[in-house]
Amino acid sequence: MTTKIVAGAQFGDEGKGKIVDFFSRSADTVARFNGGNNAGHTVVVAKKTFKFHLIPSGAVQEKKCCIGAGVAVDPRVLLQELEMLKKQGKTPALSIDPRAHVIMPYHIDLDGAKEKAKGKAKIGTTKRGIGPCFADRAARTGITFGDLTDSRRFRKRLNEAFALKEKELKIYEMKPSQSERQTFSEYSALGKKLRKFSGDVSLEVNRAISEKKEVLLEGAQGTFLDVDFGTYPFVTSTHPIAGAALTGIGMGVNKIDECIGVVKAYCTRVGSGPFPTELSGKFADRIREKGAEFGTTTGRPRRVGWLDLTMLRTAQRLNNFTDLAITKLDVLSGLKELKACNSLKLGGKTLREWPADLAQLYKAKPQYRKFRPFTLPEKIASFSDLPDAAVEYLHFVQGETGVPIKIVSFGAKRSSTLLLY
Numbered sequence: 001m002t003t004k005i006v007a008g009a010q011f012g013d014e015g016k017g018k019i020v021d022f023f024s025r026s027a028d029t030v031a032r033f034n035g036g037n038n039a040g041h042t043v044v045v046a047k048k049t050f051k052f053h054l055i056p057s058g059a060v061q062e063k064k065c066c067i068g069a070g071v072a073v074d075p076r077v078l079l080q081e082l083e084m085l086k087k088q089g090k091t092p093a094l095s096i097d098p099r100a101h102v103i104m105p106y107h108i109d110l111d112g113a114k115e116k117a118k119g120k121a122k123i124g125t126t127k128r129g130i131g132p133c134f135a136d137r138a139a140r141t142g143i144t145f146g147d148l149t150d151s152r153r154f155r156k157r158l159n160e161a162f163a164l165k166e167k168e169l170k171i172y173e174m175k176p177s178q179s180e181r182q183t184f185s186e187y188s189a190l191g192k193k194l195r196k197f198s199g200d201v202s203l204e205v206n207r208a209i210s211e212k213k214e215v216l217l218e219g220a221q222g223t224f225l226d227v228d229f230g231t232y233p234f235v236t237s238t239h240p241i242a243g244a245a246l247t248g249i250g251m252g253v254n255k256i257d258e259c260i261g262v263v264k265a266y267c268t269r270v271g272s273g274p275f276p277t278e279l280s281g282k283f284a285d286r287i288r289e290k291g292a293e294f295g296t297t298t299g300r301p302r303r304v305g306w307l308d309l310t311m312l313r314t315a316q317r318l319n320n321f322t323d324l325a326i327t328k329l330d331v332l333s334g335l336k337e338l339k340a341c342n343s344l345k346l347g348g349k350t351l352r353e354w355p356a357d358l359a360q361l362y363k364a365k366p367q368y369r370k371f372r373p374f375t376l377p378e379k380i381a382s383f384s385d386l387p388d389a390a391v392e393y394l395h396f397v398q399g400e401t402g403v404p405i406k407i408v409s410f411g412a413k414r415s416s417t418l419l420l421y
């Protein structure tokens with residue numbers, strides 16, 4: 001029995017939801033370790049589409065689901081998702097770590113206010129309050145899930161935080177969208193409803209591992225949105241890289257057996273920030289439409305571009321993937337042109353990975369390798385059904401990253417998946 005991490009290798013939206021769902025079938029426990037409801041994971045099962053923001057995608061399989069200490073929890077969203085699952089007849093066992101931080105209405109107010117104040121320099125956040133919530137965690141003025149579920153503690157913590165947040169919003173000439181009293185009354189009720197889900201996720205996951213159960217650790221967002229190693233400041237406020245599974249759950253390094261890097265066959269980004277291989281115009285529109293590249297959380301059109309191997313090699317260094325899952329290969333099918341960036345030119349130098357200093361990334365020019373375009377057949381039952389040109393493309397990704405491709409996905413449906421070993 002193994003412990004697996006599934007993490008995004010690009011800017012998020014790589015198709016992690018589908019890959020997690022795939023591996024969840026054999027898992028006992030599925031746990032999320034980072035982010036919050038800025039994430040949007042789409043899982044399609046037998047004509048039903050599930051969209052998750054907070055609850056691990058493993059809920060579709062009714063596996064034991066955990067939300068670790070590293071996740072920001074919006075209790076309103078959590079309840080909506082539980083309702084949605086109930087309507088679909090799914091009642092997964094859920095544990096939320098009491099150490100996880102809670103997104104409060106004033107975090108959402110502040111997220112909007114800060115973005116507005118930034119004007120053109122905005123990050124393009126999902127406006128879900130993620131940044132302000134994790135800022136409070138670091139400043140030690142946050143409210144944890146444990147606080148939320150204990151109304152006396154909650155009243156005190158809220159009282160301390162509220163005065164500060166009111167002052168902070170004043171800087172932006174704003175007032176909290178709801179009063180402290182309203183917030184207390186709504187959120188203490190939410191806390192009461194959610195109390196039964198409180199559980200020590202670190203303990204549960206470690207116990208599951210020692211009992212030789214199959215554990216899946218589900219990452220949100222992608223490597224280049226990491227607050228340290230991504231394209232700062234155009235990043236999220238947590239760590240989507242695989243290492244965050246350890247700190248986001250509360251477990252040791254040597255417990256991980258596999259680390260699956262999810263790579264979209266091209267690249268997308270939602271929100272601002274550098275994107276060296278970005279495409280524009282009709283060709284980009286075509287890929288966007290074909291790939292349904294509109295945000296699961298915000299509905300925003302995603303920026304699209306060619307696959308970037310310099311990015312993937314960097315992702316490999318940051319995550320040490322044991323295997324890759326390539327998703328959305330079907331979106332490249334039938335295109336007139338197919339390219340991937342294999343190196344960057346900067347001054348007289350050729351770079352094979354991304355520079356640490358973003359100023360250099362902005363100046364670097366992607367160097368492309370052209371590929372023969374391919375058209376996928378209607379039916380793909382095994383790897384040998386893939387056209388030679390598609391195989392060439394996949395071999396290129398495998399060769400240049402040095403990581404074996406374990407999964408090739410070519411559609412949203414579960415059946416549109418090849419497991420290669």
Ligand code: IMP
Nearest residue numbers: 012038039040124125126235236270271
């Ligand atoms: P935040 O996480 O809402 O603060 O947004 C910060 C940046 O990360 C913005 O560019 C968002 O569009 C991006 N982002 C956050 N979550 C996701 C995600 O799940 N997929 C893709 N982009 C995301």
Ligand code: MG
Nearest residue numbers: 013040041296
């Ligand atoms: Mg997404």
